[in-house]
Amino acid sequence: MRDHEPAPGPPDRRLSTKEAAELLGVKPETVYAYVSRGQLSSRRTPGGRGSTFDAKEVEVLARRNRRESGGSPGSGGELTVRTRLTFIDKVRYYYRGVDAAELAARHSYEEVAEWLWTGRNHPGAAFTAPLASAEAARRAVDALPEHSGPTDRLRVAAVAAAVADPLRFDLAEEAVLGTARILIPTLVTALPPLHPTHRDEGPLARRLWARLTVRPVDEAKLRVLDTALGLLVDHDLAASTLAVRVAASARAHTYAAVSAGLGVIEGPLHGAASGLAHRLLDEVLDLGDAGPVIAQELRAGRRIPGLGHRLYPGEDPRARALFALLEEIPEAAPALAAARDIVATTARHTPLHANVDLALGVLTASFGMKPSAGETIFAVARTAGWIAHALEEYGERPLRMRPSGHYVGPKPPQHVPD
Numbered sequence: 001m002r003d004h005e006p007a008p009g010p011p012d013r014r015l016s017t018k019e020a021a022e023l024l025g026v027k028p029e030t031v032y033a034y035v036s037r038g039q040l041s042s043r044r045t046p047g048g049r050g051s052t053f054d055a056k057e058v059e060v061l062a063r064r065n066r067r068e069s070g071g072s073p074g075s076g077g078e079l080t081v082r083t084r085l086t087f088i089d090k091v092r093y094y095y096r097g098v099d100a101a102e103l104a105a106r107h108s109y110e111e112v113a114e115w116l117w118t119g120r121n122h123p124g125a126a127f128t129a130p131l132a133s134a135e136a137a138r139r140a141v142d143a144l145p146e147h148s149g150p151t152d153r154l155r156v157a158a159v160a161a162a163v164a165d166p167l168r169f170d171l172a173e174e175a176v177l178g179t180a181r182i183l184i185p186t187l188v189t190a191l192p193p194l195h196p197t198h199r200d201e202g203p204l205a206r207r208l209w210a211r212l213t214v215r216p217v218d219e220a221k222l223r224v225l226d227t228a229l230g231l232l233v234d235h236d237l238a239a240s241t242l243a244v245r246v247a248a249s250a251r252a253h254t255y256a257a258v259s260a261g262l263g264v265i266e267g268p269l270h271g272a273a274s275g276l277a278h279r280l281l282d283e284v285l286d287l288g289d290a291g292p293v294i295a296q297e298l299r300a301g302r303r304i305p306g307l308g309h310r311l312y313p314g315e316d317p318r319a320r321a322l323f324a325l326l327e328e329i330p331e332a333a334p335a336l337a338a339a340r341d342i343v344a345t346t347a348r349h350t351p352l353h354a355n356v357d358l359a360l361g362v363l364t365a366s367f368g369m370k371p372s373a374g375e376t377i378f379a380v381a382r383t384a385g386w387i388a389h390a391l392e393e394y395g396e397r398p399l400r401m402r403p404s405g406h407y408v409g410p411k412p413p414q415h416v417p418d
Helices: 017-024 028-036 055-069 100-106 109-118 131-142 150-163 173-190 204-212 219-231 239-249 254-265 273-287 290-299 317-326 330-347 356-366 373-394
Strands: 014-016 042-044 051-054 086-088 093-095
Touching: 014 017, 014 055, 017 028, 017 051, 017 055, 028 051, 051 055, 093 100, 093 109, 100 109, 100 219, 100 317, 109 173, 109 204, 109 219, 109 373, 131 150, 131 173, 150 173, 150 254, 150 373, 173 204, 173 254, 173 373, 204 219, 204 373, 219 317, 219 356, 219 373, 239 254, 239 373, 254 373, 273 290, 273 330, 273 356, 273 373, 290 330, 317 330, 317 356, 330 356, 356 373
Parallel strands: none
Antiparallel strands: 014 051, 042 051, 086 093
């Protein structure tokens, strides 16, 4: 044997559970989950104590996991999803490598959505809801009780639009893109306009405005809403986006994947957070001072809405972009001043910066919208991002979004209770 040739390893080298777990970068109990799914084989050691695993099988599985997750053993790669859509650093974020705030400032929401979906520029992109889809969604939403919230209505609209689309199970890329261009305007159209003489025409932001406030819109205000939609299209793996990817991993159709996202976004720590910020702003505007309002929140042990973001040590770049536009709108001056007062007052207790929920609260409070309007804006905007993530997931191995539970209950077998 020549010196530079490696010596052959022992035949049928076996690994203990602990060794296999270390190589895979998982907990020992997860190794047995791989066995139950048929991804690894095991056998008992002589004497029946413990299980061993073929080293080659474990190494192949470890390499495949690293390729799919972008992680490495011990790096937490199981919770990592490779994506080409959004990159977030400490001061800004990017859609397919392009600064998202600049993209939203220069392009309509529809154009931003097309960029995220295809990576190509689509000047003048427009979304139109087919009559059958729009009518099915409207009828379903109209049947809901009056007190229904915006996300209730959007979820029902998505289900109704799905039923009206017999080709919804086609998950080819072009079919999914066609669904996307239909579903988003259908969601907007399904919401009742607040002015009886309104006619749906123009960009999506204009159609959505009519569902959020009775006040007339001009180009400056429309630009604020359209930019807000573009800024909110995607933000990496937020909770609702992860739910969408799990649904897409199980090959749920696009409408169902979006419905999964809508089911998560209603939480007060996600899409509904802007409504809490809006109400806080209203209280500060009523009293003329943030001090007593913040004091009451702290005394009650409540988190101050609209402040802080775990991905940004400073101000949320989405908030920064919206505040800059709102400063050009005279009607927004009182709410902007209240927002600054909230940030400054809270800074005496803990140094937190404004996030996009506070900026959305300023937008909705300034334009005569209900507190729930921010949730509607968020959900409509994020639908485009959810579909982009569903598209990515449809191209991956099915059912890969299947983590294993760490069982901590009573050790089986237990007696069946009488």
